[in-house]
Amino acid sequence: QSALTQPRSVSGSPGQSVTISCTGTNSDVGSYNYVSWYQQFPGKAPKLIIYDVTKRPSGVPDRFSGSKSGNTASLTISGLQAEDEADYYCCSYAGSYNYVFGSGTKVTVL
Amino acid sequence: QLQLQESGPGLVKPSETLSLTCTVSGGSISSIYHYWAWIRQPPGKGLEWIGSIYYSGSTFYTHNPSLKSRVTISVDMPKNQFSLKLASVTAADTAVYYCARRENAMDSWGQGTQVNVSS
Numbered sequence: 001q002s003a004l005t006q007p008r009s010v011s012g013s014p015g016q017s018v019t020i021s022c023t024g025t026n027s028d029v030g031s032y033n034y035v036s037w038y039q040q041f042p043g044k045a046p047k048l049i050i051y052d053v054t055k056r057p058s059g060v061p062d063r064f065s066g067s068k069s070g071n072t073a074s075l076t077i078s079g080l081q082a083e084d085e086a087d088y089y090c091c092s093y094a095g096s097y098n099y100v101f102g103s104g105t106k107v108t109v110l
Numbered sequence: 111q112l113q114l115q116e117s118g119p120g121l122v123k124p125s126e127t128l129s130l131t132c133t134v135s136g137g138s139i140s141s142i143y144h145y146w147a148w149i150r151q152p153p154g155k156g157l158e159w160i161g162s163i164y165y166s167g168s169t170f171y172t173h174n175p176s177l178k179s180r181v182t183i184s185v186d187m188p189k190n191q192f193s194l195k196l197a198s199v200t201a202a203d204t205a206v207y208y209c210a211r212r213e214n215a216m217d218s219w220g221q222g223t224q225v226n227v228s229s
Contacts, residue, residue: 003156036215038157045208045222046157051215089157091215097145097170101157 004029004090004102011108012080020105022073022090028100030071034093037066037075039086046089050075077107085109112137114209114220121226122203128196128225132209139190140165145212146192148183150205151222158205162212163192199227 005023012018022029029035035053038046048057050066053073063078073092077084090102118130132146139146147162161171163183171178182195196203204227210216
C-alpha cells in the first residue's frame with residue numbers, strides 16, 4: 001500500500017491562500033469520506049486539524065478547510081499566517097481498519 | 111484532559127525485538143468509541159501507520175508486508191496501557207514511534223519516542 005501523494009512543498013505570502021493536494025486511489029481516498037489532515041512542527045507530534053474530509057476539531061482556526069473530489073483530497077489554508085509554517089500530512093482510511101498517510105508537504109510562509 | 115505517553119528503550123540491537131508501551135491518562139482505554147494506534151516516522155521522512163487495537167483486544171495491522179508479519183499490539187486494561195512489539199528489527203526500523211487515540215481520526219497523540227536500531 002503506497003503512501004498518498006502530496007506535493008513536497010508549497011509556499012505563499014502572508015494573507016494569501018495555499019492548497020495542498022493529497023492523491024490516493026479508489027481503494028482509499030476515493031472510497032471513503034474519512035480523510036484527515038495533520039499539522040506537524042519540527043520535533044513535535046502531529047496535531048489533527050481536519051477530519052472526515054471537511055470537519056475541524058474544536059480550537060482549529062476556520063482558515064483551515066478541507067475538501068475532496070474523486071481520489072484527491074485537498075487542504076486549503078486561507079489568510080496564511082507565519083505560524084502556519086509547518087509540515088502537513090493527509091491520511092485516509094483504506095478499509096479493514098487500515099489507514100494510509102500522505103508523503104507530507106512543507107508549507108513555507110514567504 | 112487526555113494524555114498519552116510512550117515509554118521503552120531508545121536503543122535496540124538489530125534482529126532483536128522493539129518493545130514500547132503507551133500509558134493513557136485522563137481517559138479510559140476501555141472506551142467503546144476509540145481505538146488505540148501506533149504510528150512511526152523515520153528520520154526526515156513521513157508518517158507510517160503501524161496498526162491499532164480495540165479495548166476488547168481486537169487488532170488491526172498495516173497491510174505493509176514488511177511490517178505486518180513482525181508486529182504485535184496488545185492492551186492492558188487494568189494498567190490503562192497498550193503496547194507495541196516489533197520483531198527482528200533492522201536499521202530501517204529506526205524512527206520516532208507515536209501512540210495515538212483514534213475516533214474518526216487520530217485526535218490525541220503522545221509526544222513520540224525515538225528508537226534507534228544499532229549494534
